[in-house]
Amino acid sequence: MKKREAVIVGVADVPLQNGKVTESLSVLQVQARAARDALNDAGLSMRDVDGLLTAGMWGVPGPGQLPTLTLAEYFGITPRYMDATNIGGSAFEAFVAHAATAIEAGRCDVALITYGSTQKSEKSRNLAGRPSVLTMQYETPWGMPTPVGGYAMAAMRHMHEYGTTSTHLAEIAVATRKWAQRNPAATMRDPLTIDDVFASPMISDPLHLLDACLVTDGGGAIVMTTAEHARALGRPPVYVRGYGESNTHWTMSGMPDLARLTAAEIAGREAFRMAGISHDAIDVAQIYDSFTITVLLTLEALGFCKRGEGGAFVSGQRTAPGGAFPLNTSGGGLSCCHPGMLGIFLLIEAVRQLRGECGERQVQNARTALVHGTGGTLSSGATCILSQS
Template identity: 65%
Template sequence: MNTERAAAIVGVAESDLGETPGKNVLQLQAQAAKAALDDAGFTKDDVDALFTAGNWAWATNLMLGEYLGIRPAYTDGTNIGGSSFELHIGHAVAGIKAGLFDVALITYGSTQRSDRSRNRPMPIVPLTEQYERPYGLPAPVGAYALAAMRHMHLYGTTSEQLAEIAVATRKWAMLNEKAFMREPIEIADVLASRWIAEPLHLLDCCLVTDGGGAVVVASRRAAARAKKRPVWILGHGETHTHNTIANMPDLTMTGARESGWRAFEMAGVTHDEIDVAEIYDSFTITVLLTLEALGFCKPGEGGAFVSGQRTAPGGPFPMNTNGGGLSYCHPGMYGIFLLIEAARQLRGECGERQVPDARLALVHGTGGVLSSAATLILGRD
């Protein structure tokens, strides 16, 4: 294992989740940021680096910094979709190692449910998207449906196997009082839910919610004065392979193959050592493709890997333990919530859903239409 301890997650928090008609996107981020800083035992005056991503302003960092009253020495607004925040963690570690700052605040917020903005039509179809969007492909679900259909064609993957993921994730949500959907479901319920884009049913698809989250990353020096034990950032990898689904090199192999390899190599750990996995679940097929690309199983074996509720509470591969984007929350760019749950699992704070003696966590974010990938390996002392 990589014994270098250069930077750690020292604070995490969500804002109000679900439907938040009384709060705007800045208020949700401020609420989460204050709670995450309190969790770390820091204040906003300790923050010297600011990271965020979103589509709510032409220059998100400028507006957020102004609203929070933070004048950072370092700022990063890199946006590669839902995996942006895993990427931000890697960039924060690099900045800390370079001596550019000591404490980074990473935030995200969205009111897509309250303001009904998720499927708001675009007035123009920009640049390379002109070759897909005008021809009826629903975004983003149509792209994921193409990948699912291709996987089924090549490997014989079934809708029942995809449903295993939705059912297991819901079982975790039933243990999380903050989860938006907590009613039990069975495989038959997933298959009976209406088609959204064949072969994906409604319950194969993530939620549409409001919400915000925040993560505080600190140098080893700053982490020593944090209120809670640090969650060390041991490995990181990132990449992106395409923008439009027509240009994805292989519909069944994502960039997680490259980002995962780099993260495992940097951390110096093996797949068998991972105690808990938090994997972006915009759709059930997203999870299955990611498990294969990361190397937890071979291409085409993802269906068998998740069958028999192996990823559910009590199963041998604890995954998406907060209920995931399928059942807990999904405010458009879900990656920051993967980090929040992984940190809490490694700190032993998850109550009924706590994975016993969790020491190593894998976090993987996906962005766009299977376009970007960012992987982290986190650990505790």
């Protein structure tokens, strides 16, 4: 019997204006728009969907705790495979892996992955600290700003151990903005310099405001099916060649090493092993950029450079357009959008790059892409390696 092979066959995101959805939409409507457009991109309809994967729903309490139930009801479908695993912003890279295994095992034929957020429109983002319950009771009462305080601790530790500087971090923000300037859909497109990053307010030493991601609305969807089905639909498939996931902690006091992303090391190692390729084969990378330090730590953890060498790796605008390492080509969370959980948008950009659909920001001859999501406060990591063939 011929082996079923899972592929991505459709992607879509919802347009934003000044970081908000362009109409007064609920978080369900945002996801419905993205799902409709991704299914159209795939040449499919909602009645074809028998697998549903989603997490989050920023901007809505209550029903958002049971997102697959809520969405299946709203979409009018009865899936035979569901997944609502929530490991933060990396959930969607994990969902691609979970959907791939479900499709290849015959548990579903068409998997729909969605995310929606109206956090900016609803002004629902609360950074005053996570509820002081369970393990958070040991951190929240002491007033650490959430989540930036945890990232600032990691940045300060990396600086102490390896001599990393604020200039190294600012290089990432500036390079990412240069990509955003080539993306008409990006929220922030004004020119940015290292001095501009330093001049922005310090929000948690050593991180400035422009070291931090945006706060926006957003909606995205991904459609997966079999390679055979994609060929029948006449749609260009994007193959899922490798994946991995892991997590190490939730509270910062539980992080094994503030200057090391163990979860990303495990996830990346598994993805490269499964794909059977080396780092040199990656043509374009999309790496979660909740903060500039997230990118630097992840590059080290995934093995693109050694521990402590992330600062040198990103220097000289290496990750900017025209640089040797194209990274976060949409403008990422720092300049394009960050609707609470970014992972699905990294995947959408990777698929578009591999399909040659990115216009001015298109990376020439992009055949293989790495996507890595980070969740929690440097807590979870999930990696996908995608290819044209």
